[in-house]
Amino acid sequence: MAANSVTQELVLKLEHVAVGYSRRVILPDVNLHLRRGSFTGLLGANGSGKSTLLKTILGILPPLQGCIALVPVEGRAPVLGYMPQRDSLDPIYPLSSFEIVLMAACGRVGPGRIVNKTERDFARHCLAETGAADLSPKMFAQLSGGQKQRVLMARALATKPDFLLLDEPTAGIDAQATHAVMEVLKQIHQQHRLTVLLVSHDLATVRQYAEDVIWLHEGRLLHGAVGELLTRDKIEELLSLQLH
């Protein structure tokens, strides 16, 4: 990991933020600072509020209280690259992988304007960067889990993001595909010096690839370096069990 790419400059600040749906509070008091260029894993059990926190940061869900600040980049609001869970996308849409990636251009090309050749070439470039160039004409709905993740990662990359947020990118795919997807992500993080926030329930993946970790446990949030938080003793303490 290119440690020198991580700066002390902040990209995200959450102060006393309550996170949840409607009136149901899942995380009552979140205080969190993320550094620009960091690679952070967001861990927690099912229902702990990982995806809810991610969607609140993205602006998809409003915070129930508190303040979320995305620090401007070069005087403009940072661009968020979002990779949703692949099962959240309806397979009824007859979309090619290329069309999926091209959607990212909507952030730059205004309503009523045609997506030009430069944008199309960039979409192809992003597909190539995630190793999905050959998937371009294929229907997204007919791809395997790992292939879909590559295409969705290409789409997130095609937004030209300052901050990449991924929701369970390795859920439901085999070990080989998980390794391939994570290696692509690692490469993108290093090459583009992107800030990455990765939601996962896979402790081993987060331990291998992330620098920092946020652990959600029973409504509490623990934030620290992987080497500090993901030690055997700390995990035992958090989960209140003995690991053998």
Add this chain to the structure above:
Amino acid sequence: MDTLREILSPNFLLRNSIYISLLVGLVCPLVGVYLTLRRLIFMGVALPQISSCGVAFAFSLQAWGIIPHLHEREHGLAFIGSTLFTLPTILVLALMARRGGGSVEGRLGTVYVLAGAWSILLLVTNPLGEHGLLDMLKGEIIAISNGDLMWTAGSFGAVVLTLFLFRKEFLLVSFDREMAITLQKNVVFWDALLFLLIGLAISMAVLSVGPLVAFGFLLIPPLTAHLFARNMRQFALLASGIGGATALVGFCLAYRWDYPVGPTDVALLGVVYFLSFAVKKFWGFCSQATGRG
């Protein structure tokens, strides 16, 4: 061929009727594409019925003396009634579907049956119903004036142009609403505009061909095109092409054998769908057999 030549002749007495049929056949499937993709097909059943109810209500206002008789502008009155009923309904139903909770099918079924019942009640209490109104609701497209044709063509043209211009925005908010929000898109605005276009197209189609035929063209061509489409462009063009071709052939058959045009069109759409389905299955079977071989 003789029938087709006669129908396409500029001196053909019912030329405005064939033009209206073609417009509905070409445009309704483009709107139906979004109803299909957003899994709102039942809305395609309920909305034409609501539109009919709006037409019946507008004419009832005339019969009850609440508004004056507009002999030369009945089409405009019907359009206003249809649109005033359709647009709020589509927006409320879409909002409720987006919020979740309850049964979407139940709501749409209730709207459908209530709108149907009220349309009939308004018709039987309206002396005008015995004359032109019933024909309008049945979708009799025999007497279409040049003014009505231009008005319909203009409205459909505006719908198609808007759908084309903002296709990437409509697709994004339909397919991945969350990503649209992260890209700072005003998803409520784009949803509202899309539903407004759907409502407008349905209102015009119901006035032109009646609720049954409008629903047929909204639903069946997109379902048929979905069997073969590999991307969005193919999907939209195929659906519209199937709708337009069926409208033309259906009109020819109805004229040749003196059948009612609307039911002939829908029956033909059904034949096209089942043939396409069979071809698709056969194609898949052959591909599998070739793969195994």
